[in-house]
Amino acid sequence: MIDSSDQGRSFQAFYDLLLSTSGQEELSMLLERLTGIDELGADRRLRTVHHGWAEAAERTQQTVRNISEQLRRFTDDQVWLENRRVLDLVRQIETSALQVREGELPDLGLELEETAVDVALPTDRPLFTARPAAEVNSLLDPVDTEEVDTSVLTDQVVVDPARLASRIRALIPVRGTARLEDIVTMYPLQHGAAEIVGYLALKDDDLE
Numbered sequence: 001m002i003d004s005s006d007q008g009r010s011f012q013a014f015y016d017l018l019l020s021t022s023g024q025e026e027l028s029m030l031l032e033r034l035t036g037i038d039e040l041g042a043d044r045r046l047r048t049v050h051h052g053w054a055e056a057a058e059r060t061q062q063t064v065r066n067i068s069e070q071l072r073r074f075t076d077d078q079v080w081l082e083n084r085r086v087l088d089l090v091r092q093i094e095t096s097a098l099q100v101r102e103g104e105l106p107d108l109g110l111e112l113e114e115t116a117v118d119v120a121l122p123t124d125r126p127l128f129t130a131r132p133a134a135e136v137n138s139l140l141d142p143v144d145t146e147e148v149d150t151s152v153l154t155d156q157v158v159v160d161p162a163r164l165a166s167r168i169r170a171l172i173p174v175r176g177t178a179r180l181e182d183i184v185t186m187y188p189l190q191h192g193a194a195e196i197v198g199y200l201a202l203k204d205d206d207l208e
Contacts, residue, residue: 008064015061018054159191159198168202 017023031049167187172178180199189195 011057011060015057018057159194161198161202164195164198165202168199 017027168178168183171183171186180196183199184196
């Protein structure tokens with residue numbers, strides 16, 4: 001099996017060359033001539049490289065023989081199992097033939113999981129029943145209108161941060177300090193707490 005493949009035939013030809021006396025002599029002569037060329041600078045060990053090839057080829061051949069032996073045993077086991085199965089079938093046929101000859105007919109039949117078939121007739125289904133139409137009244141009962149104070153939508157308090165910053169710059173010198181109480185005393189509040197929050201929200205960049 002392995003020897004009949006392309007790789008097996010190629011290796012076998014190489015192995016035959018290594019075992020051939022004439023091939024060994026010719027190869028030794030060529031290697032000696034090769035190592036004698038000074039310009040190539042070839043390694044002197046090339047003269048005996050074919051001996052190492054022969055040893056490696058022998059080890060490879062031994063490995064191939066071991067693999068072939070294992071494959072042969074595996075094939076023999078498969079053939080034995082197949083022959084055993086055929087022999088068992090033949091014995092079963094012989095036993096059945098003897099029973100028929102003696103008048104003992106084997107039990108022949110067909111096993112069914114169910115002895116009846118479920119039949120569903122179209123008339124067994126209920127007819128379509130239309131649902132009564134539902135009436136929907138989307139009109140709401142009128143209610144008394146209430147007066148809503150809309151002034152809260154227009155009475156919005158707007159505090160100008162630039163105006164607050166200009167007041168502080170006019171009150172204190174550059175890089176000076178002042179208390180919020182002094183500022184409120186000088187400029188009375190017009191918008192209540194919103195104006196105080198505006199003073200507190202000012203940054204150093206707003207006062208420069």
